[in-house]
Amino acid sequence: MSKIKFLSLGKQPITNNFLIEQNPINEFFYDLNIVYDENTNVVSLENFVPPERMFNETYAHRASMSITMRESNKLLSENITKRFNPKSVLEIGSNDGIFLKNFPNIKRVGVEPCKNLADITNGVNIETYDNFWDLGLSKKINKIHGKFDLVYSANTISHIHDLNDALQSVNLILNDDGVFILEDPSLLEVIKNTSYDQFYDEHAYVFSVLGLNNLLEKTELEIFDIEKLTTHGGSNRVFIKKVRSNKKISDNVSKIINEELNMGMNKFETYQKFAQNVINSKNETIKIFTELRNNNAKIIGYGATYKSSTILNYCGLDTKFIDYFTDTTENKQGKFTPGTHIPILKPADGIDSKINYVFLGAWNFKKEIFNKEKKFIERGGKFISHVPFPQII
Numbered sequence: 001m002s003k004i005k006f007l008s009l010g011k012q013p014i015t016n017n018f019l020i021e022q023n024p025i026n027e028f029f030y031d032l033n034i035v036y037d038e039n040t041n042v043v044s045l046e047n048f049v050p051p052e053r054m055f056n057e058t059y060a061h062r063a064s065m066s067i068t069m070r071e072s073n074k075l076l077s078e079n080i081t082k083r084f085n086p087k088s089v090l091e092i093g094s095n096d097g098i099f100l101k102n103f104p105n106i107k108r109v110g111v112e113p114c115k116n117l118a119d120i121t122n123g124v125n126i127e128t129y130d131n132f133w134d135l136g137l138s139k140k141i142n143k144i145h146g147k148f149d150l151v152y153s154a155n156t157i158s159h160i161h162d163l164n165d166a167l168q169s170v171n172l173i174l175n176d177d178g179v180f181i182l183e184d185p186s187l188l189e190v191i192k193n194t195s196y197d198q199f200y201d202e203h204a205y206v207f208s209v210l211g212l213n214n215l216l217e218k219t220e221l222e223i224f225d226i227e228k229l230t231t232h233g234g235s236n237r238v239f240i241k242k243v244r245s246n247k248k249i250s251d252n253v254s255k256i257i258n259e260e261l262n263m264g265m266n267k268f269e270t271y272q273k274f275a276q277n278v279i280n281s282k283n284e285t286i287k288i289f290t291e292l293r294n295n296n297a298k299i300i301g302y303g304a305t306y307k308s309s310t311i312l313n314y315c316g317l318d319t320k321f322i323d324y325f326t327d328t329t330e331n332k333q334g335k336f337t338p339g340t341h342i343p344i345l346k347p348a349d350g351i352d353s354k355i356n357y358v359f360l361g362a363w364n365f366k367k368e369i370f371n372k373e374k375k376f377i378e379r380g381g382k383f384i385s386h387v388p389f390p391q392i393i
């Protein structure tokens with residue numbers, strides 16, 4: 001057996017299942033186990049959750065909700081135009097159009113299976129297919145729109161179960177000298193920071209470059225450059241081309257693969273050690289919350305992220321520990337966190353003078369949040385984060 005389990009994160013709910021009732025009767029849970037494939041070095045969930053349960057017309061996450069993401073998408077679009085000057089762009093997982101809206105003057109097409117989000121971009125003249133990305137859809141888009149100079153996909157390929165199909169479908173739609181840019185959380189950063197909350201139902205895979213490179217070997221595609229990003233707590237932006245295209249392969253590729261090899265990411269023991277760090281992190285997190293609550297601290301959460309669902313459910317952090325969350329996403333407000341049933345309020349109803357501690361569900365936006373919450377910090381308010389280790393900041 002080439003896939004070996006190294007981590008069990010317990011019973012977990014669907015992270016997009018923001019609840020209308022605090023105590024629903026039939027909430028769906030599954031076992032969140034993580035496995036390492038010795039043949040390909042790919043890390044994935046042991047059991048995939050059916051896509052329709054996760055990605056549908058109730059999808060809450062709106063990428064445009066953070067200034068950081070809006071600005072980084074704008075900058076990326078400018079850089080792409082300077083470097084590759086594409087005449088056409090296809091985005092797989094176009095969410096609310098945060099990326100595509102920066103390309104008003106070229107052919108642009110979105111693919112977004114969550115109909116509520118596809119409706120937003122269709123509404124602003126960005127033609128968007130509300131389907132899952134697969135070979136059938138790629139052929140259909142190719143027939144209608146032709147091939148594309150740029151295929152972009154951020155935080156989506158890692159959500160697709162059949163990677164071979166997803167990559168073949170990209171190969172089909174990409175021009176011979178086109179560029180496929182893929183962005184997903186970096187497994188190296190997850191290991192370094194014990195940020196185990198990157199594992200949840202939607203993240204079928206958390207990629208190392210090593211693993212991705214091995215998967216691409218079965219295709220006509222190859223990596224020619226990589227940029228390390230700070231977004232989502234550390235991601236890789238991977239530039240991929242057709243093998244027959246003569247774009248130069250940057251030294252960054254072998255540099256990052258070597259860095260991963262030096263971290264032992266091709267060895268099962270590395271993942272066993274990571275699993276032990278996760279257990280230690282859980283124990284320490286529970287200790288922090290218990291001590292604070294025993295001293296009557298008032299604790300709320302900031303950013304009801306999909307990620308935080310893993311921590312809350314794994315550590316058993318429910319309304320006994322956290323009074324409520326605040327989140328800027330309208331679709332989440334007035335609802336309750338999946339599995340742990342903590343109320344979610346709008347930020348305006350959030351940090352009042354009684355709050356002493358704020359748990360960073362959106363720890364990946366720490367800088368933006370600290371900037372916004374200067375008043376709270378000035379009056380001695382503290383944040384709790386589990387990354388890179390459980391601590392009060």
Ligand code: DWN
Binds near residue numbers: 305327
């Ligand atoms: O891959 C995925 C990523 C990109 O987005 C998806 N599978 C689902 C989702 O995951 P997430 O919820 O962990 O993503 P974010 O981008 O970390 O979510 C941030 C959340 O925090 C948003 O709901 C907005 C909220 N927020 C807030 O309430 N106040 C964010 C900021 C910066 C704030 O100041």
